[in-house]
Amino acid sequence: xxxxxxxxxxxxxxxxxxxxxxxxxxxxxxxxxxxxxxxxxxxxxxxxxxxxxxxxxxxxxxxxxxxxxxxxxxxxxxxxxxxxxxxxxxxxxxxxxxxxxxxxxxxxxxxxxxxxxxxxxxxxxxxxxxxxxxxxxxxxxxxxxxxxxxxxxxxxxxxxxxxxxxxxxxxxxxxxxxxxxxxxxxxxxxxxxxxxxxxxxxxxxxxxxxxxxxxxxxxxxxxxxxxxxxxxxxxxxxxxxxxxxxxxxxxxxxxxxxxxxxxxxxxxxxxxxxxxxxxxxxxxxxxxxxxxxx
Amino acid sequence: xxxxxxxxxxxxxxxxxxxxxxxxxxxxxxxxxxxxxxxxxxxxxxxxxxxxxxxxxxxxxxxxxxxxxxxxxxxxxxxxxxxxxxxxxxxxxxxxxxxxxxxxxxxxxxxxxxxxxxxxxxxxxxxxxxxxxxxxxxxxxxxxxxxxxxxxxxxxxxxxxxxxxxxxxxxxxxxxxxxxxxxxxxxxxxxxxxxxxxxxxxxxxxxxxxxxxxxxxxxxxxxxxxxxxxxxxxxxxxxxxxxxxxxxxxxxxxxxxxxxxxxxxxxxxxxxxxxxxxxxxxxxxxxxxxxxxxxxxxxxxxxxxxxxxxxxxxxxxxxxxxxxxxxxxxxxxxxxxxxxxxxxxxxxxxxxxxxxxxxxxxxxxxxxxxxxxxxx
Numbered sequence: 264x265x266x267x268x269x270x271x272x273x274x275x276x277x278x279x280x281x282x283x284x285x286x287x288x289x290x291x292x293x294x295x296x297x298x299x300x301x302x303x304x305x306x307x308x309x310x311x312x313x314x315x316x317x318x319x320x321x322x323x324x325x326x327x328x329x330x331x332x333x334x335x336x337x338x339x340x341x342x343x344x345x346x347x348x349x350x351x352x353x354x355x356x357x358x359x360x361x362x363x364x365x366x367x368x369x370x371x372x373x374x375x376x377x378x379x380x381x382x383x384x385x386x387x388x389x390x391x392x393x394x395x396x397x398x399x400x401x402x403x404x405x406x407x408x409x410x411x412x413x414x415x416x417x418x419x420x421x422x423x424x425x426x427x428x429x430x431x432x433x434x435x436x437x438x439x440x441x442x443x444x445x446x447x448x449x450x451x452x453x454x455x456x457x458x459x460x461x462x463x464x465x466x467x468x469x470x471x472x473x474x475x476x477x478x479x480x481x482x483x484x485x486x487x488x489x490x491x492x493x494x495x496x497x498x499x500x501x502x503x504x505x506x507x508x509x510x511x512x513x514x515x516x517x518x519x520x521x522x523x524x525x526x527x528x529x530x531x532x533x534x535x536x537x538x539x540x541x542x543x544x545x546x547x548x549x550x551x552x553x554x555x556x557x
Numbered sequence: 558x559x560x561x562x563x564x565x566x567x568x569x570x571x572x573x574x575x576x577x578x579x580x581x582x583x584x585x586x587x588x589x590x591x592x593x594x595x596x597x598x599x600x601x602x603x604x605x606x607x608x609x610x611x612x613x614x615x616x617x618x619x620x621x622x623x624x625x626x627x628x629x630x631x632x633x634x635x636x637x638x639x640x641x642x643x644x645x646x647x648x649x650x651x652x653x654x655x656x657x658x659x660x661x662x663x664x665x666x667x668x669x670x671x672x673x674x675x676x677x678x679x680x681x682x683x684x685x686x687x688x689x690x691x692x693x694x695x696x697x698x699x700x701x702x703x704x705x706x707x708x709x710x711x712x713x714x715x716x717x718x719x720x721x722x723x724x725x726x727x728x729x730x731x732x733x734x735x736x737x738x739x740x741x742x743x744x745x746x747x748x749x750x751x752x753x754x755x756x757x758x759x760x761x762x763x764x765x766x767x768x769x770x771x772x773x774x775x776x777x778x779x780x781x782x783x784x785x786x787x788x789x790x791x792x793x794x795x796x797x798x799x800x801x802x803x804x805x806x807x808x809x810x811x812x813x814x815x816x817x818x819x820x821x822x823x824x825x826x827x828x829x830x831x832x833x834x835x836x837x838x839x840x841x842x843x844x845x846x847x848x849x850x851x852x853x854x855x856x857x858x859x860x861x862x863x864x865x866x867x868x869x870x871x872x873x874x875x876x877x878x879x880x881x882x883x884x885x886x887x888x889x890x891x892x893x894x895x896x897x898x899x900x901x902x903x904x905x906x907x908x909x910x911x912x913x914x915x916x917x918x919x920x921x922x923x924x925x926x927x928x929x930x931x932x933x
Binding site for chain 2: 306308309310312313314315316317318319321322325326339340341342343344346347348349350351352355356357358379380382383478479480506508
C-alpha cells in the first residue's frame with residue numbers, strides 16, 4: 264500500500280524532464296537546459312525510423328514535461344503509439360510539451376504527393392535536418408523558445424544559453440567552412456538520405472544511393488546496377504551510418520575500389536561524440552582524412 | 558561575414574510568428590487486406606480451408622485536437638462457408654486526463670493478455686494460439702467502458718479496469734447489464750541496451766453464464782471446425798498471464814530481432830456441476846526471429862486442456878498445435894507468409910477434435926494508408 268500511495272501522490276517540484284526522440288536533441292538540450300533531466304529515446308546505433316514502442320519508453324514519456332522530436336514523420340512508426348499509451352496530456356500533438364523540430368525549421372525535398380510504391384518517403388520532406396549546422400542553430404532557437412514556454416521561470420536562462428551557444432556556433436561555422444574547402448565539388452555514394460543536409464552544406468554531390476528506393480534495403484540487383492553505373496567515377500567514399508549493416512557498402516567497395524566510410528549520424532556519447540560541435544568536427548575529420556588519403 | 562551578428566537573432570524573431578497550433582487534422586484512413594489459401598481446415602476455429610479473405614479491415618482514426626482520439630474499424634471476412642461483416646472498434650479515447658489516466662468508451666478490444674489488444678494483421682502467425690481461439694473467440698472486443706492508469710514510475714506499470722456488455726463473447730442465455738468485466742496489470746522495462754521485457758496478468762469475469770445453464774460445448778461439437786465468433790469454452794473466471802522478451806543486437810531492431818512470448822490461461826467455474834478440479838487450461842510459447850530486415854521465421858507450440866461438459870459431468874479433452882512460419886515483407890505495407898500447422902488431438906471425446914489436421918497456409922497482407930503504429 265505505501266508503494267501505491269507513493270506512486271499516486273503528486274511528486275514535488277523538480278527539474279524539468281526532457282524526452283528527446285533522437286540524441287541530437289538531447290545534446291542540444293544539455294546546452295540549453297543543463298539542469299534538466301534529459302534522456303534520448305534512441306542512440307546512434309539504432310535506426311530512428313524503426314524503434315520499438317517499448318514499455319521503458321512509455322514510462323519515460325509518462326513523466327516528461329517536454330518531448331523534442333525531429334518530426335516530418337521520422338517517428339511515425341513508434342511515437343504515436345508512445346503518446347497514446349503514456350497518458351501524458353502535455354506531450355500530445357499540438358500541445359506545448361510536444362516539439363517537432365521539422366515544424367519550425369524548413370525541410371528539404373518536400374513533396375505534394377507521394378505516389379504508391381515510392382518507398383518510405385514523406386510529404387513533409389527529409390527529417391534529418393540536424394546534419395545542417397545552420398538548421399541545427401534554428402532548431403536550437405526553436406528549442407530555447409519552447410523551453411521558455413514550458414518552464415517560464417527559467418525563460419531568461421534558456422534564451423541566454425541559446426545566444427551564447429549561437430555565438431560560439433557561428434565561430435565554429437566559419438572555421439568549418441574554411442576546413443571543408445577541399446571537399447567542395449566532391450562526389451559521394453550513400454545508403455539512405457540520412458546525410459543529405461550535410462552534403463548540401465558541404466557542396467558534395469550524391470551520385471548514387473545503395474537503397475533502390477528510400478527506406479528499402481539494398482537489393483543484389485540494384486547493387487549490381489551500381490557497379491556498372493559507378494564505372495569510371497571517382498567518388499570520395501561509400502558512406503553508411505553507424506546503425507546500418509555494412510555488408511552492402513563493403514560488397515560494392517570490393518567491386519568498385521571505392522572505400523567505405525562509416526559515419527555517426529548523430530551524437531554518440533559513449534564514443535566521445537557528445538556535443539554538436541564534436542559531431543561536426545568528427546564528420547569533417549573523417550571526410551578530410553579520406554580526402555587526404557587519395 | 559558582416560551579417561553574422563544579425564543572423565543568430567533571426568531564428569528567434571522568425572519563430573515568434575510560427576507557433577505550433579492545435580488543429581483538427583484530416584482523419585487517417587487505412588485499408589488492410591489479408592488474403593490467404595489454406596490447404597485444410599483445422600480444429601478450434603481459425604481460417605477455413607481454400608481461398609479466403611481473413612480480417613480485412615477498414616480503419617478510420619481521428620485525433621480531436623490534443624484531447625481525444627476516435628477509432629473505427631470495420632472488418633470483413635470471406636471464405637467458402639460464409640461472408641461476414643462486423644464492426645470491431647468504434648471508440649473514443651481520452652488523451653488529456655491527468656495522473657496517467659485514460660478513459661475509453663464504445664466498442665474496443667479488451668485490454669487483456671498480450672495478443673488481445675493487437676490487430677491480427679500485426680500477428681507473427683496466421684492464426685491466434687489455441688487458448689485465444691478456445692477461450693476468447695480469437696480476440697475479444699465488446700461494447701463497454703474502460704479506465705487505465707500509467708503510474709509515474711521508472712518501471713512501466715499500468716493497471717486497467719473495464720466493463721462490457723458481454724454480447725460479443727459468445728451466445729449466452731443470461732443478459733445482465735454488465736456482462737463481463739476485466740482487470741489487468743502490465744509491467745515492463747529494459748534489462749539492458751539490447752533486451753526489453755513485459756509481463757502482464759489479467760482477469761476476466763464472465764457474468765453471462767446463467768445459473769443452472771449447461772455448457773453447450775458438447776451439443777455444438779460439430780461446429781468446432783468452422784469459423785467461430787465467440788468463445789467456445791467458457792467459465793465464470795478467466796485468468797491470463799503473459800510474458801514477452803525481445804532482443805535486438807545493439808538495441809537496433811531494424812535488421813534483427815528475437816521475440817519470445819508465452820501466455821497461460823485458466824478458466825474456472827465452468828458450470829454448476831464443476832468442482833474445483835474441473836477447469837480449462839491453455840498455454841503457448843512462441844519464438845520469432847527477424848534475421849534480415851525483410852525476413853522473419855518463427856515457431857509456436859501450444860496446448861489446451863479442456864473439460865468437455867456432458868450433462869452433470871465432464872470428459873477430458875486435450876489438443877496440441879505446433880506451427881512454423883516464414884515471412885517476407887518486401888516493404889512496410891506488404892507481407893507474404895507461409896505457415897505449416899500441425900495439430901494433435903492428444904485426448905478426444907466424441908470427435909470434439911475430429912477436425913484436427915495438418916495444414917499449409919499461404920497469406921498475403923497489404924495495407925494502404927497510415928495505420929496505427931505497432932505496439933510492443
